[in-house]
Amino acid sequence: MVETNGAAARKRWVVGITGASGSIYGIRLIRSLLDGGVDVHLVVTEAGWRVLKEEQRWDTTKRPAALAAHFPEAVEDGRLTLHPNADIGASIASGSYRVEGMIIMPCSMGTLASISHGISDDLMTRAADVMLKEGRKLVIVPRETPLHAIHLENMLTLARLGVKIVPAMPAFYYGPQSMSDMVDFMVGKVLDQLPLEHALYRRWGDDQHGS
Numbered sequence: 001m002v003e004t005n006g007a008a009a010r011k012r013w014v015v016g017i018t019g020a021s022g023s024i025y026g027i028r029l030i031r032s033l034l035d036g037g038v039d040v041h042l043v044v045t046e047a048g049w050r051v052l053k054e055e056q057r058w059d060t061t062k063r064p065a066a067l068a069a070h071f072p073e074a075v076e077d078g079r080l081t082l083h084p085n086a087d088i089g090a091s092i093a094s095g096s097y098r099v100e101g102m103i104i105m106p107c108s109m110g111t112l113a114s115i116s117h118g119i120s121d122d123l124m125t126r127a128a129d130v131m132l133k134e135g136r137k138l139v140i141v142p143r144e145t146p147l148h149a150i151h152l153e154n155m156l157t158l159a160r161l162g163v164k165i166v167p168a169m170p171a172f173y174y175g176p177q178s179m180s181d182m183v184d185f186m187v188g189k190v191l192d193q194l195p196l197e198h199a200l201y202r203r204w205g206d207d208q209h210g211s
Contacts, residue, residue: 010037010038010039010079011037011038011039011100012038012039012040012041012098012099012100013033013038013039013040013041013099013100013101013102013103013194014040014041014042014043014092014099014101014102014103014127014131015029015030015033015040015041015042015043015102015103015104015105016042016043016044016045016048016102016103016104016105016107016111016124016127016128017042017043017044017045017048017051017052017104017105017106018044018045018047018048018104018106018107018108018110018111018124019045019046019047019048019050019051019108019110020051020106020107020108020109020142020143020144021051021055021106021143022055022105022106022141022143022168023048023051023052023055023056023106024055024056024183025105025106025141025143025168025183025186025187026048026105026106027052027056027070028183028184028187029103029105029187029190029191030042030071030080031071032187032191032196032198032200033196034071034074034079034080036191036196036197036198038196039078039079039080039081040074040079040080040081041081041083041091041092041099042067042080042081042082042083043082043083043084043085043090043092043123043124043127044063044082044085045085045108045111045122045124046085047108049063052066058070063082064082067080067082083123084123085122085123085124086122086123087123088122088123088126090123092123092127092130093123093126093127093130094130095130095133095134099136100136100137100194101131101136101137101138101139101194102127102128102131102136102137102138102139103138103139103140103141103190103194104124104128104138104139104140104141105139105140105141105186105187105190106141106142106143106168107140107141107142107143108143108144109142109144109151109154111124111125111128112140112142112151112154112155112158113150113154115128115129115132115140115158116154116155116157116158117154132161132163135162137164137193137194138158138162138163138164139163139164139166139190139193139194140155140158140163140164140165140166141166141167141168141186141190142155142165142167142168143167143168164193166186166189166190166193168186169186170182170183170185170186171185173204174201174202174203174204175202181201184200184201185200185201187200188200188201
């Protein structure tokens with residue numbers, strides 16, 4: 001019998017943040033996974049860091065320090081690990097390193113295209129390729145509009161491989177009152193795909209108005 005300690009028994013998920021607009025989605029996803037007792041392995045593209053700086057006003061001159069400033073406890077106790085995108089020798093680049101799967105949120109069309117064509121020349125795309133070859137869950141949240149035929153064909157290619165495509169399309173039936181509510185809805189829809197329990201949005205039929 002193989003014995004495991006508490007840390008080894010916790011689920012691990014890989015989170016990717018690319019240069020698509022909507023970095024707040026990725027940040028909220030990380031927080032939700034950590035709150036759910038999940039260990040997070042994070043990889044951010046160069047463009048992703050730029051978007052974090054421009055949209056979230058992060059100081060990205062020292063990237064590990066920037067992450068630690070926003071998730072101090074998780075970084076300190078090892079529940080949140082940052083991998084440089086250039087480190088193709090990182091743990092998550094190997095199928096022998098056990099993780100539940102990977103979520104790229106938000107995902108740029110460039111990253112999506114590379115994954116759909118089997119191009120894995122950085123850690124982001126290599127980790128995604130590992131999910132495909134190992135049959136693990138891969139959830140992609142594309143954030144672009146309008147979409148042209150190549151974008152759609154690339155998504156179709158991945159969907160046929162079992163990848164879950166969850167476009168960043170917030171709903172309104174649950175009565176969002178703020179941007180935070182809309183972000184939580186999209187993160188909740190991603191967590192539904194893993195699946196992980198959450199209470200980030202009101203589900204249809206959960207009150208007297210539903211059916």
